[in-house]
């Protein structure tokens with residue numbers, strides 16, 4: 001599956017000859033937001049209509065309403081799927097959301113080329129995802145450095161332990177995500193987070209991604225040191241974003257509004 005997605009991306013990159021206009025927005029730091037989370041563990045709430053493994057997750061999909069609901073519900077940051085072909089996302093969703101919220105907005109896509117990073121900056125994102133295994137780690141480092149040089153933070157995602165070891169031998173990202181879902185098989189297991197936690201360097205923030213549905217899941221990943229969680233499906237299936245977040249955290253109150 002990952003190979004197929006990357007093939008589509010390579011075609012998209014060829015067609016990405018004219019970049020959108022730069023939108024003017026105020027930026028918010030993902031690292032800062034996750035360093036001072038609203039609850040015991042920081043929440044990156046994802047705007048996600050569909051996925052290759054689950055099909056359509058939410059029919060009545062209004063990206064801006066969902067994102068403002070996430071902010072009201074006390075999310076620390078927002079992730080927006082911009083991939084069209086596999087996740088039914090769009091870059092315009094991110095731009096529209098960015099204009100309506102005052103928390104960091106991350107672009108969730110398969111970024112393998114500098115041109116996509118320029119596009120990410122222009123559409124107004126504060127941060128973006130980079131995935132180990134999509135390009136060689138040396139190339140990922142180039143993309144990472146380029147993104148930071150133009151004011152974009154990166155969440156660098158790994159799945160397998162060997163990928164994390166290979167990544168850290170090359171560079172130490174400020175924010176590292178462990179995806180509990182294997183992008184090749186789609187299997188999800190929180191033990192991925194538990195097994196890799198001890199390998200995350202002290203100074204890096206650690207985000208547990210995918211397959212988080214209940215308060216117990218948050219406690220489980222929090223216990224091994226996760227500063228943040230990235231949650232899509234469980235919130236997208238909730239009656240409303242606010243209700244979804246409250247249920248996910250088992251009613252845990254927001255500690256501070258700063």
Ligand SMILES: O=P(O)(O)OC[C@@H](O)[C@@H](O)c1c[nH]c2ccccc12
Nearest residue numbers: 179209210211212230231232233234
């Ligand atoms: O819907 P979930 O299981 O809560 O997962 C959210 C997020 O982690 C997932 O969408 C994701 C993690 N890494 C990705 C890479 C590409 C696309 C999607 C993803």
